[in-house]
Amino acid sequence: MHISPVLWQFLVKWLDASALFPQEASTIAPYTDALYFFLLLITIVGLVLVGALIFGFAIRYRKERNPVATQVEGSTLLEATWTIIPLALFLICFVWGALLYFRIFNPPTNAMNIYVVGKQWMWKAEHPGGQHEINNLHVPTGRPVQLTMISQDVFHSYSIPAFRVKREVIPGRYSTVWFEATKPGTYHIFCTQYCGTKHSGMIGEVTVMSPDDYKAWTESSTSGMSLAQNGERLFASMGCNACHSGGAAARGPNLAGVYGSKLRLANGSDVVVNEAYLRDAILNPSQHVTAGFAPIMPTYQGQISEEGLIDLVEYLKSLKTNYRVQQTLTTSESNQAAPMTPGVVKP
Amino acid sequence: MSATSSTIVNLPDQRTATLPKKNYINAEDGILSWLLTADHKRIGILYLITITFFFLIGGIFAGLIRLELLTPQPDLVASDTYNKLFTLHGIVMIFLFLVPSVPATLGNFLIPIMIGAKDLAFPKINLLSWYLAVIGGSFTLATMVLGGVDTGWTFTTPLSTHYLNTHVVTAGLGVFILGFSSIFTGLNIIVTVHRLRAPGMTWFRMPLFVWAHYAASIMMVLGTPVLAIAITLVALERTLHIGVFDPALGGDPLLFQHLFWFYSHPAVYIMILPGFGVISEVISTFSRKRVFGYTAVAFSSVAIAVFGFLVWEHHMFIMGVSNYSALVFSLLTMLVAVPSAIKIFNWSFTLQKGSITFETPMMYALAFIGLFTIGGLTGIFLGSLGMDVHLTETYFIVAHFHYVMVGGMLMAYLAGLHFWWPKMTGRMYPEAVSKLSAVVSFIGFNLTFMPQFILGYLGMPRRYHAYPAEFQVLNVLSTAGATVLGVGFLMPAIYLVWSLKYGKIAGNNPWQATGLEWQIQSPPLTENFVESPVIDYEAYDYEWLAHKTEQEVTTVG
Numbered sequence: 001m002h003i004s005p006v007l008w009q010f011l012v013k014w015l016d017a018s019a020l021f022p023q024e025a026s027t028i029a030p031y032t033d034a035l036y037f038f039l040l041l042i043t044i045v046g047l048v049l050v051g052a053l054i055f056g057f058a059i060r061y062r063k064e065r066n067p068v069a070t071q072v073e074g075s076t077l078l079e080a081t082w083t084i085i086p087l088a089l090f091l092i093c094f095v096w097g098a099l100l101y102f103r104i105f106n107p108p109t110n111a112m113n114i115y116v117v118g119k120q121w122m123w124k125a126e127h128p129g130g131q132h133e134i135n136n137l138h139v140p141t142g143r144p145v146q147l148t149m150i151s152q153d154v155f156h157s158y159s160i161p162a163f164r165v166k167r168e169v170i171p172g173r174y175s176t177v178w179f180e181a182t183k184p185g186t187y188h189i190f191c192t193q194y195c196g197t198k199h200s201g202m203i204g205e206v207t208v209m210s211p212d213d214y215k216a217w218t219e220s221s222t223s224g225m226s227l228a229q230n231g232e233r234l235f236a237s238m239g240c241n242a243c244h245s246g247g248a249a250a251r252g253p254n255l256a257g258v259y260g261s262k263l264r265l266a267n268g269s270d271v272v273v274n275e276a277y278l279r280d281a282i283l284n285p286s287q288h289v290t291a292g293f294a295p296i297m298p299t300y301q302g303q304i305s306e307e308g309l310i311d312l313v314e315y316l317k318s319l320k321t322n323y324r325v326q327q328t329l330t331t332s333e334s335n336q337a338a339p340m341t342p343g344v345v346k347p
Numbered sequence: 348m349s350a351t352s353s354t355i356v357n358l359p360d361q362r363t364a365t366l367p368k369k370n371y372i373n374a375e376d377g378i379l380s381w382l383l384t385a386d387h388k389r390i391g392i393l394y395l396i397t398i399t400f401f402f403l404i405g406g407i408f409a410g411l412i413r414l415e416l417l418t419p420q421p422d423l424v425a426s427d428t429y430n431k432l433f434t435l436h437g438i439v440m441i442f443l444f445l446v447p448s449v450p451a452t453l454g455n456f457l458i459p460i461m462i463g464a465k466d467l468a469f470p471k472i473n474l475l476s477w478y479l480a481v482i483g484g485s486f487t488l489a490t491m492v493l494g495g496v497d498t499g500w501t502f503t504t505p506l507s508t509h510y511l512n513t514h515v516v517t518a519g520l521g522v523f524i525l526g527f528s529s530i531f532t533g534l535n536i537i538v539t540v541h542r543l544r545a546p547g548m549t550w551f552r553m554p555l556f557v558w559a560h561y562a563a564s565i566m567m568v569l570g571t572p573v574l575a576i577a578i579t580l581v582a583l584e585r586t587l588h589i590g591v592f593d594p595a596l597g598g599d600p601l602l603f604q605h606l607f608w609f610y611s612h613p614a615v616y617i618m619i620l621p622g623f624g625v626i627s628e629v630i631s632t633f634s635r636k637r638v639f640g641y642t643a644v645a646f647s648s649v650a651i652a653v654f655g656f657l658v659w660e661h662h663m664f665i666m667g668v669s670n671y672s673a674l675v676f677s678l679l680t681m682l683v684a685v686p687s688a689i690k691i692f693n694w695s696f697t698l699q700k701g702s703i704t705f706e707t708p709m710m711y712a713l714a715f716i717g718l719f720t721i722g723g724l725t726g727i728f729l730g731s732l733g734m735d736v737h738l739t740e741t742y743f744i745v746a747h748f749h750y751v752m753v754g755g756m757l758m759a760y761l762a763g764l765h766f767w768w769p770k771m772t773g774r775m776y777p778e779a780v781s782k783l784s785a786v787v788s789f790i791g792f793n794l795t796f797m798p799q800f801i802l803g804y805l806g807m808p809r810r811y812h813a814y815p816a817e818f819q820v821l822n823v824l825s826t827a828g829a830t831v832l833g834v835g836f837l838m839p840a841i842y843l844v845w846s847l848k849y850g851k852i853a854g855n856n857p858w859q860a861t862g863l864e865w866q867i868q869s870p871p872l873t874e875n876f877v878e879s880p881v882i883d884y885e886a887y888d889y890e891w892l893a894h895k896t897e898q899e900v901t902t903v904g
Binding site: 019020021022031032035036039042043046047050051053054057058061062063064066067068069070071072073074075078079082083086087090091093094096097098099100101102103104105106120153154155157159161162164165166167168170171172173175188190191192193194195196197198199200201284301302 | 353354355421426427430497499501503505506510511594595597600601634635636637639640641642643664665666667670673674677678681682684685688689691692693695696698699700701702703704705713716717720721724725727728730731732733734735736737739740741801804805806808809810811812813814815817818889890
């Protein structure tokens, strides 16, 4: 059978211009697609079965062929069959889907973390090295990447169809998603949760690069300060170090090494310190008082942006010793002292 | 030309046929006699007019949405306008058309007759619920006139509470009032079924239409108050900043999702269950056969009503809920799919050994079975946790929902409307043109929504005003399908009105159906029955009917 070359070209162009199946560009994508084809198979088999029953009976028992109906009560055996077989199939779908879900939402421990802040109507990405991007995300192939995401205003949702991952970006709460890109190229980022006027403009591109290209990109586009370095500056300029100095008489708890540790709170509960806890403790300190300390920390709600909070959190995550905190404190105190009238004795 | 061999239509001799001298339509004259009526049949007709009007409005919005999506660029309307279009399409179609569609029109009209009662238990509350629907509808119309609302029909916070300056409170008030209309209808049906069954009408002699409505009514009464609470809190948060949902004020934005879906998931069953009821009646009548496994079909409606309340979190799988609670809700979602599968097979096997004819209601009912199977099975995709991550919030959801609600519910509604049209009006609809409309709707529907499944898997997000160019071909197909579908829906509106004057006189029982409603005159008397009926036969007892007809012939002849 020959297809006319003109028609062939037309078909190729048409298929090329109008995608029918998304690209697979992450390690998760083949797993999702496998489940998709299984579900598709169930759907087609189910539909063919129901279609065959209906058309078969409609033809066989139409009035012309079967003028008088035979009354049937039902059949427990048949009904049990079409209760149990669908139930079994649905349970397979449940288990398969659950395994995939846990794969998608449990990041590997060695994942590289990138922060994403959503706001009406743009996506801001903050790399640990201090690279900032808007409506774009550069990632390397072959390395798990975790996105820690938060919204500055309303619900958004971060979707990368080519990776088959998506997660709601929620105001006031970190949510995470991870992927490992496999194929260099650019892919769509969509906001899939309706978020107001320019919802359909809240789109972007994820650029997947080979590890070498990615390294070149990180070096060429850094702002010179990492997130943690920004955070250190904020820590000093907001006066956090005055109480959280790590000294024995300090009014606030020692923060060096606090990330990842287990903390006893004043209300008797125990928490593991993670990103979300650090963020909440800055914004809503009275609910997060460490045991043994007075609830004197003021709230920083409304005084610090989500990006600032991310900087602080990254700084605290990296804080292993209070040496620099105290140095900064001493420097700033002596700087303050300098313009004072000479001869006054410092307390 | 009355009945040919391939139909069961059994019309009186058209030269001598007349409508009954006394019936509910000509019992009283004047507009007030309709506006102040307590007759469930007249209220059903009032509802029919109201929801047809709103269906037209919702349909126009849908048409404009599809027209905008013909091209990838945002060129027909502005972004804000587009957002208002899909919001109002959703609010109008769900709260003003789908929720009241079958229960408030056909259910209202038929349930008292089917169980042998004179009216619903609370006729005046029934009228009140229509007025509430009209008032709620007026608030929705006012929202449109004042400049619209763009929250999406889901009223998602904090978008709806802090970030929009459109008429959220007006629209919310409309939904709040419509909720009460729905609660009153549900309450009325529950009490009627419990208290007003005729002597001999035991629970298991009730038509499955009544069972389905009973199950849906329980959901209306238990679920709708939660919607009212959610909407009230949105209004209070918006006006008084009480801080229930806004994280900046110490609220929890996910709480709204829980409250909203606690109603809105059961709501899809509220919408579809009465449709199931219609399909059971229609399939049985046109196969001349008792519904296969009556008890299983009856109890599967109740099972859906129970499990339907326990699956709401499957709308929130990617919203950062606990992975383990997601497991539970996914499992329950799979379980709730089983009763629907049972129904599909029971209906299919009702055809077996029947004596089947293909009048318009049957055409719609068969279309329903096919489309609802697709709608139901694609629901399994979405209930399967890992698959949901990729598919949720895309056009796959849009297509799935429309397969259930339009391919399922609307087809069932049209099946029911054609089936009981002779009873409601005393006249037949024109058969040939209505069959054509069923076929046109079926083709148009599939062409509209099948491409949307593919778009969804490609990742096209829903509620997008503009989209990447590679999605255009599929969108063009969808818009073309919507045009065909529009024609398919417009046809019944025209020929049904035409038939009011020119349709053939139907007689009592043109379908030779077994339901109690077919044993009385069409259109019925205001009091439905001349004397209170005593029921001594099972539902769908075609032998009883044959015997009865035989006797009548002997007596009259």
